[in-house]
Amino acid sequence: MRVVSGIKPTGNLHLGNYLGAVKQWVAMQDDIQAKGGETMYFIADLHGLTEWIAPDAMAANTIEMTATLIAAGIDPERSILFNQTRVPQHSELSWLLNNVARVGWLNRMTQFKDKAGKNREGASVGLYDYPVLMAADVLLYNATHVPVGEDQKQHLELARDIATKFNNDYGRELFTLPESFISKAAPRIMSLRDGASKMSKSNPSEMSLVKLIDSDDQIAEKFRKAKTDPDVLPETMDGLEGRAEARNLITIYAALSDRDPADVLAQFAGQGFGAFKPELADLAVATLGPIRERLTRLLDDRGEVGRILERGAEKARDLAAPLLLDVQRTMGLQI
Numbered sequence: 001m002r003v004v005s006g007i008k009p010t011g012n013l014h015l016g017n018y019l020g021a022v023k024q025w026v027a028m029q030d031d032i033q034a035k036g037g038e039t040m041y042f043i044a045d046l047h048g049l050t051e052w053i054a055p056d057a058m059a060a061n062t063i064e065m066t067a068t069l070i071a072a073g074i075d076p077e078r079s080i081l082f083n084q085t086r087v088p089q090h091s092e093l094s095w096l097l098n099n100v101a102r103v104g105w106l107n108r109m110t111q112f113k114d115k116a117g118k119n120r121e122g123a124s125v126g127l128y129d130y131p132v133l134m135a136a137d138v139l140l141y142n143a144t145h146v147p148v149g150e151d152q153k154q155h156l157e158l159a160r161d162i163a164t165k166f167n168n169d170y171g172r173e174l175f176t177l178p179e180s181f182i183s184k185a186a187p188r189i190m191s192l193r194d195g196a197s198k199m200s201k202s203n204p205s206e207m208s209l210v211k212l213i214d215s216d217d218q219i220a221e222k223f224r225k226a227k228t229d230p231d232v233l234p235e236t237m238d239g240l241e242g243r244a245e246a247r248n249l250i251t252i253y254a255a256l257s258d259r260d261p262a263d264v265l266a267q268f269a270g271q272g273f274g275a276f277k278p279e280l281a282d283l284a285v286a287t288l289g290p291i292r293e294r295l296t297r298l299l300d301d302r303g304e305v306g307r308i309l310e311r312g313a314e315k316a317r318d319l320a321a322p323l324l325l326d327v328q329r330t331m332g333l334q335i
Contacts, residue, residue: 001037086313195244
């Protein structure tokens with residue numbers, strides 16, 4: 001069992017990123033390896049180029065994302081951790097698979113339509129071709145399982161279609177068809193100022209999100225001032241219907257404490273937010289404080305973080321090279 005997953009280098013991760021993705025990766029690392037499997041995590045810097053980004057920001061974001069993953073619990077000695085660019089086989093296989101994938105398949109990709117919006121003619125070719133690179137990312141390592149959210153399920157199906165067509169076209173079962181990996185449901189974390197909007201760095205209000213680099217005092221203040229309502233907490237989840245901000249804070253508490261939201265409500269039922277929010281703030285500080293401290297230490301030596309990426313990339317290249325060579329020979333490119 002080999003699980004492969006990537007994340008774009010966006011910099012300054014917040015609580016929503018941590019609970020929705022990074023924490024899940026750490027849990028996968030432990031669960032999969034306990035079953036004798038292998039986990040590979042990569043910084044998807046090539047995917048990050050689909051929209052223009054300043055070179056210095058890309059470089060900084062890649063290091064910061066790597067440091068964040070390590071600080072949160074990804075162990076480079078247990079998981080293979082690298083960035084795409086250091087493993088050129090990703091790009092090479094992507095081009096080969098471009099000749100297997102069909103235009104009609106890519107035209108059905110809803111994420112391109114969503115991201116390109118009304119400016120489809122002005123979107124980059126990279127954004128359009130993004131799903132083929134994603135297919136190469138997982139097929140390159142014969143990944144057996146890929147963790148996907150709702151917005152990525154279509155891309156995994158495309159990877160399976162490409163693998164199937166290649167295998168059929170060349171009469172070989174060369175590529176493994178990856179299965180989706182369903183981990184513990186990732187919570188959807190909303191803004192602390194608007195329970196109807198996702199927590200996002202694009203929100204102009206600093207009070208709407210908790211950053212992983214925030215100090216203990218900043219974390220506590222943001223939860224203390226989080227938008228709520230005057231009612232007490234109910235006994236059941238049904239009682240949170242129409243109370244988006246209240247549901248969001250319960251969701252955050254449950255995710256931070258690895259508990260079911262219904263269990264959290266059972267503990268705090270009948271209490272107002274004046275009592276609940278300090279408890280939530282203390283839990284967030286206790287959880288995120290150690291991550292911030294490890295992250296700060298790692299970023300004090302960015303060169304070492306880069307060396308960690310290179311060591312991981314060396315392992316990844318060792319796995320990728322034989323597969324790419326096999327593909328090239330199968331297609332008549334290596335004589």
